[in-house]
Amino acid sequence: MSPHRVLSPGKSLRRQRGVSLVELMVAMVVGSLVILAAGSLFQEVNANAREVLRLADRQAVLSYALDTITAAVRRGDASPGDYVLRPAPDGESCTLHEVDSGEPLVDGLAYDGSCEDDQVLEDLGGGLYRITLNLPHARTPIRLHAVDRLQAVSAAENAE
16 A cells, blocks of 8 residues: 555545644744834834934034134133133033134034033133033043143243
8 A cells, every 4th residue: 555545536635734823823823923023123212323424413513613713722822711601502501612713613512501510611711721521421521731832832932
Protein backbone atom coordinates (compact mmCIF):
# COMPACT_ATOMS: atom_id res chain seq x y z
CA MET A 1 0.00 0.00 0.00
CA SER A 2 1.29 3.47 -0.81
CA PRO A 3 2.13 5.95 1.97
CA HIS A 4 -0.58 8.33 0.78
CA ARG A 5 -4.13 7.22 1.07
CA VAL A 6 -6.47 8.10 -1.65
CA LEU A 7 -9.83 9.19 -0.34
CA SER A 8 -13.04 9.11 -2.08
CA PRO A 9 -14.74 12.47 -2.67
CA GLY A 10 -17.22 11.90 0.14
CA LYS A 11 -14.64 11.29 2.86
CA SER A 12 -12.67 14.12 4.55
CA LEU A 13 -9.26 14.09 6.18
CA ARG A 14 -9.20 14.25 9.92
CA ARG A 15 -5.81 15.89 9.88
CA GLN A 16 -5.87 19.14 8.00
CA ARG A 17 -2.79 20.97 6.94
CA GLY A 18 -2.48 24.73 7.76
CA VAL A 19 -3.34 26.84 10.77
CA SER A 20 -6.40 26.91 12.90
CA LEU A 21 -8.39 30.03 13.63
CA VAL A 22 -6.94 30.24 17.16
CA GLU A 23 -3.38 30.03 15.83
CA LEU A 24 -4.15 32.73 13.28
CA MET A 25 -5.59 35.04 15.96
CA VAL A 26 -2.57 34.51 18.24
CA ALA A 27 -0.23 35.28 15.34
CA MET A 28 -2.18 38.44 14.55
CA VAL A 29 -2.01 39.62 18.19
CA VAL A 30 1.73 38.96 18.38
CA GLY A 31 2.27 40.72 15.04
CA SER A 32 0.20 43.70 16.20
CA LEU A 33 2.25 43.96 19.41
CA VAL A 34 5.49 43.91 17.42
CA ILE A 35 4.19 46.64 15.08
CA LEU A 36 3.01 48.76 18.05
CA ALA A 37 6.39 48.39 19.77
CA ALA A 38 8.22 49.35 16.57
CA GLY A 39 5.95 52.37 16.09
CA SER A 40 6.46 53.47 19.68
CA LEU A 41 10.22 53.09 19.34
CA PHE A 42 10.16 55.11 16.12
CA GLN A 43 8.20 57.93 17.78
CA GLU A 44 10.59 58.02 20.74
CA VAL A 45 13.68 58.08 18.52
CA ASN A 46 12.11 60.80 16.37
CA ALA A 47 11.28 62.93 19.45
CA ASN A 48 14.82 62.48 20.78
CA ALA A 49 16.28 63.50 17.41
CA ARG A 50 14.16 66.68 17.41
CA GLU A 51 15.31 67.49 20.95
CA VAL A 52 18.97 66.96 19.99
CA LEU A 53 18.54 69.29 17.01
CA ARG A 54 16.86 71.90 19.21
CA LEU A 55 19.69 71.72 21.75
CA ALA A 56 22.32 71.89 19.00
CA ASP A 57 20.69 75.03 17.60
CA ARG A 58 20.57 76.54 21.08
CA GLN A 59 24.23 75.69 21.69
CA ALA A 60 25.21 77.31 18.39
CA VAL A 61 23.33 80.50 19.27
CA LEU A 62 24.89 80.62 22.76
CA SER A 63 28.31 80.00 21.30
CA TYR A 64 27.81 82.89 18.88
CA ALA A 65 26.70 85.24 21.65
CA LEU A 66 29.57 84.29 23.95
CA ASP A 67 32.09 84.58 21.10
CA THR A 68 30.70 88.02 20.22
CA ILE A 69 30.95 89.30 23.79
CA THR A 70 34.38 87.73 24.37
CA ALA A 71 35.76 89.21 21.15
CA ALA A 72 34.46 92.66 22.10
CA VAL A 73 36.05 92.41 25.55
CA ARG A 74 39.41 91.30 24.11
CA ARG A 75 39.42 94.21 21.65
CA GLY A 76 38.59 96.64 24.44
CA ASP A 77 35.23 97.49 22.86
CA ALA A 78 33.01 96.23 25.68
CA SER A 79 31.85 97.63 28.98
CA PRO A 80 29.33 96.31 31.52
CA GLY A 81 26.37 98.25 30.06
CA ASP A 82 26.88 97.11 26.45
CA TYR A 83 24.88 93.87 26.80
CA VAL A 84 21.51 93.82 28.52
CA LEU A 85 18.71 91.35 29.12
CA ARG A 86 15.17 92.26 28.14
CA PRO A 87 11.94 90.28 28.34
CA ALA A 88 11.53 87.99 25.34
CA PRO A 89 8.46 88.18 23.11
CA ASP A 90 7.14 84.94 24.63
CA GLY A 91 7.01 86.62 28.07
CA GLU A 92 8.55 83.55 29.70
CA SER A 93 12.25 84.11 29.03
CA CYS A 94 14.88 86.79 28.54
CA THR A 95 16.64 87.96 25.40
CA LEU A 96 20.24 89.16 25.37
CA HIS A 97 20.57 92.40 23.40
CA GLU A 98 23.60 94.34 22.22
CA VAL A 99 22.88 97.94 23.25
CA ASP A 100 24.76 99.68 20.41
CA SER A 101 23.02 97.83 17.58
CA GLY A 102 19.82 97.00 19.48
CA GLU A 103 19.95 93.55 17.93
CA PRO A 104 19.04 90.46 19.95
CA LEU A 105 21.89 87.94 20.30
CA VAL A 106 20.29 85.11 22.30
CA ASP A 107 16.68 84.36 23.06
CA GLY A 108 15.29 81.98 25.68
CA LEU A 109 17.55 82.71 28.65
CA ALA A 110 16.28 81.98 32.15
CA TYR A 111 13.55 84.24 33.46
CA ASP A 112 13.28 84.69 37.20
CA GLY A 113 10.79 87.54 37.28
CA SER A 114 12.88 90.40 35.95
CA CYS A 115 15.40 90.22 33.14
CA GLU A 116 16.94 93.59 33.89
CA ASP A 117 18.26 92.45 37.30
CA ASP A 118 20.79 90.05 35.80
CA GLN A 119 24.16 91.55 34.89
CA VAL A 120 25.66 89.94 31.79
CA LEU A 121 29.09 91.61 31.75
CA GLU A 122 30.88 92.51 34.95
CA ASP A 123 34.19 94.41 35.22
CA LEU A 124 36.43 92.66 37.75
CA GLY A 125 39.26 95.19 37.35
CA GLY A 126 42.64 94.99 35.67
CA GLY A 127 41.07 94.23 32.30
CA LEU A 128 39.31 91.09 33.56
CA TYR A 129 35.58 90.70 32.84
CA ARG A 130 33.06 88.04 33.84
CA ILE A 131 30.33 87.03 31.39
CA THR A 132 27.30 85.38 33.02
CA LEU A 133 24.31 83.83 31.25
CA ASN A 134 21.51 81.99 33.07
CA LEU A 135 20.02 79.13 31.12
CA PRO A 136 16.60 77.64 31.76
CA HIS A 137 16.64 74.32 33.60
CA ALA A 138 20.32 74.73 34.50
CA ARG A 139 21.49 74.51 38.09
CA THR A 140 24.27 77.03 37.63
CA PRO A 141 24.74 79.84 35.14
CA ILE A 142 27.37 79.80 32.42
CA ARG A 143 30.28 81.96 33.54
CA LEU A 144 33.22 82.87 31.34
CA HIS A 145 36.10 85.19 31.99
CA ALA A 146 37.58 87.35 29.26
CA VAL A 147 40.51 89.76 29.34
CA ASP A 148 40.77 93.14 27.67
CA ARG A 149 44.29 92.62 26.36
CA LEU A 150 45.29 96.27 26.15
CA GLN A 151 43.99 97.06 29.61
CA ALA A 152 45.68 93.96 31.07
CA VAL A 153 49.03 94.90 29.49
CA SER A 154 48.69 98.46 30.75
CA ALA A 155 47.84 97.22 34.26
CA ALA A 156 50.84 94.87 34.20
CA GLU A 157 53.18 97.64 33.03
CA ASN A 158 51.89 100.01 35.73
CA ALA A 159 52.43 97.34 38.38
CA GLU A 160 56.11 97.05 37.46
